Amino acid sequence: MNLRILIDRFACRFSAFLSVCCVALLALIAVGLIYKSWPILLEHSLSELLFSTIWSPMKGKFGFLSFIISTFQITIFSLLIAFPICLLSATYLVELAPRSILKIVLPLIDILAGVPSVIYGIWGVLMIVPCIRDHIAPFFGYTTSGYCILTGSLVLAIMVVPVMMHLLIQVLQAVPHELRDSTLSLGATHWQMIKLVVWRKCLPGIMATTILGISKAIGETIAVLMVVGNVVQIPKNLFESGYPLPALIANNYGEMLSIPQYDAALMFAALILLAVILFFNMASAYILKRVTKSIT
Secondary structure, three states, rough: OOHHHHHHHHHHHHHHHHHHHHHHHHHHHHHHHHHHHHHHHOOOOHHHHHHHOOEHHHHEEEEEHHHHHHHHHOOOOOHHOOOHHHHHHHHHHHHOOOOOHHHHHHHHHHHOOOOHHHHHHHHHHHHHHHHHHHHHHHHHOOOOOOOHHHHHHHHHHHHHHHHHHHHHHHHOOOOOHHHHHHHOOOOOOOHHHHHHHHHHHHHHHHHHHHHHHHHHHOOOHHHHHHHHHHOOOOOOOOOOOOHHHHHHHHHHHHOOOOOOOOHHHHHHHHHHHHHHHHHHHHHHHHHHHHHHHHHH
């Protein structure tokens, strides 16, 4: 048999083997988390763990509702801040700005995406915390230490912007230029072309990018941990402290594990994060598949 054909078959099968290994690794992680979480699942019902607000490990009380709500509050508010910035910036770079500006900005976006999260956390402590404590919260009639949900949301929004903007630029560039030209030739303004053609054509891709942004935001740990306050409570407003799930794991794993079921409780928190992120990633992959078919 031809050597070229043998090499081609080997490369194909080896790639398939690596793909299976990736899926198997994810399955092993999930099985490991379930195994380590099993002791607490035997002692407490799933509804008690997910919907109770009582967190007292010394008394065997492990209610995750406060952590779950804090996690989603920070994630949602960060995306409400980051999404319009990313969408409008990406639209300007693709549709309005000269190509030279896009070539300059893209590497800078990649650099921002690679900055360690602890740097963003330090920046949040030095800049955002005092600003919210001394200016923003008093303006709205609240008193706060500055370590609150709003601070965590702002820091997380800045961290998510490079990833979302890069993806949105790719989605907008995938729209065929013929659609733009034909719309403009019919007398539409540039803004009408963007709003009625480009954004509408990219809507599934924009939704998928938002979901990917949610997945990244949920898993961020160090930067949010440094600025959110880490108080076990359900925040009633943006100026109260919270305690997201990643911060719970990072703060406590390796400490106080002599307490019965504490290890299992932290592993269950990791399992919740994995399940949520997998859900959003699968939804994003499905939407991206649909947008690819619609564009092509």
